[in-house]
Amino acid sequence: MSAGPRLDGRRVLVTGAGQGIGRGIALACAQAGAEVLVNDLRAERCEEVAGEIRSAGGTAASAPFDVTDYDAVTAALAAHAPPDVLVNNAGNAGAEGFATRARFAETEPADWEAFLRVNLYGVLHCTRAVLPAMVSNKWGRVLTVVSDAGRAGDPGGAVYGAAKAGAAGLTRSLALENGRYNITANNISLGTMRTPLTEPLWAEQADSPQAKAILQNYAIRRPGVPDDVTNLVLLLASDQGSWITGQTICVNGGFSFAL
Numbered sequence: 001m002s003a004g005p006r007l008d009g010r011r012v013l014v015t016g017a018g019q020g021i022g023r024g025i026a027l028a029c030a031q032a033g034a035e036v037l038v039n040d041l042r043a044e045r046c047e048e049v050a051g052e053i054r055s056a057g058g059t060a061a062s063a064p065f066d067v068t069d070y071d072a073v074t075a076a077l078a079a080h081a082p083p084d085v086l087v088n089n090a091g092n093a094g095a096e097g098f099a100t101r102a103r104f105a106e107t108e109p110a111d112w113e114a115f116l117r118v119n120l121y122g123v124l125h126c127t128r129a130v131l132p133a134m135v136s137n138k139w140g141r142v143l144t145v146v147s148d149a150g151r152a153g154d155p156g157g158a159v160y161g162a163a164k165a166g167a168a169g170l171t172r173s174l175a176l177e178n179g180r181y182n183i184t185a186n187n188i189s190l191g192t193m194r195t196p197l198t199e200p201l202w203a204e205q206a207d208s209p210q211a212k213a214i215l216q217n218y219a220i221r222r223p224g225v226p227d228d229v230t231n232l233v234l235l236l237a238s239d240q241g242s243w244i245t246g247q248t249i250c251v252n253g254g255f256s257f258a259l
């Protein structure tokens with residue numbers, strides 16, 4: 001049994017949990033005793049992670065859907081008991097990772113859609129779908145994985161940052177509207193992580209000028225890994241996190257600081 005906050009008896013939905021940070025969060029929640037609903041756009045990834053959890057003795061179900069499609073979200077979730085904890089993790093520009101980076105002045109409205117649909121609308125859809133049951137149960141947790149791109153700015157990633165900042169703003173209103181029902185809402189703001197999304201940068205070009213230039217901006221000169229995030233998720237998702245709400249907590253190796 002894992003030490004630290006426990007989630008026994010809680011149902012946790014993790015979006016975009018087929019790989020990377022979401023997968024790490026799903027595995028950690030299961031290890032802490034939660035029943036995990038593993039979402040991803042890619043059904044085979046959901047199955048794989050849910051299978052991994054079950055093989056380790058945990059409880060998990062697979063819930064493939066596209067967070068950008070509200071009808072698909074509600075239809076898929078109707079087949080499962082409502083979650084007590086939602087981790088809005090699905091992000092980036094789609095199933096294949098970040099779209100081309102470009103200065104905002106060089107982008108067109110059509111380029112913005114992929115960022116806004118996953119990083120902002122995806123969060124709106126999943127949160128709207130699960131919140132009424134949390135209110136009825138008078139207990140809930142909404143955690144949203146955002147990015148320092150939305151706090152500190154990101155030249156070349158302006159719309160991604162704007163979408164993440166929008167999702168972070170939703171959290172603050174959710175906290176105020178739902179605290180009376182023992183529902184907390186918090187953001188976890190990440191710096192550059194080592195996940196399948198960014199793996200080429202670290203695995204193939206770890207000594208490249210680009211990788212070195214990125215790490216120069218970090219007090220702790222390494223990219224983050226999913227395990228850097230999971231203990232915070234467990235705390236915020238547990239009963240011990242009941243007086244932490246409306247916050248954006250940075251897990252970023254000292255890339256930027258919150259005052």
Ligand SMILES: NC(=O)c1ccc[n+]([C@@H]2O[C@H](COP(=O)([O-])OP(=O)(O)OC[C@H]3O[C@@H](n4cnc5c(N)ncnc54)[C@H](O)[C@@H]3O)[C@@H](O)[C@H]2O)c1
Binds near residue numbers: 016
């Ligand atoms: N990797 C980083 O450096 C970094 C930095 C800051 C913030 N983040 C954020 O962390 C979160 C996870 O990032 P990651 O690096 O693990 O990404 P990743 O691309 O490795 O994994 C994301 C998963 O989400 C799934 N997904 C994508 N679009 C989806 C959709 N519409 N519906 C359902 N699932 C969908 C993908 O299939 C994939 O399995 C994202 O919100 C990302 O924006 C990542």
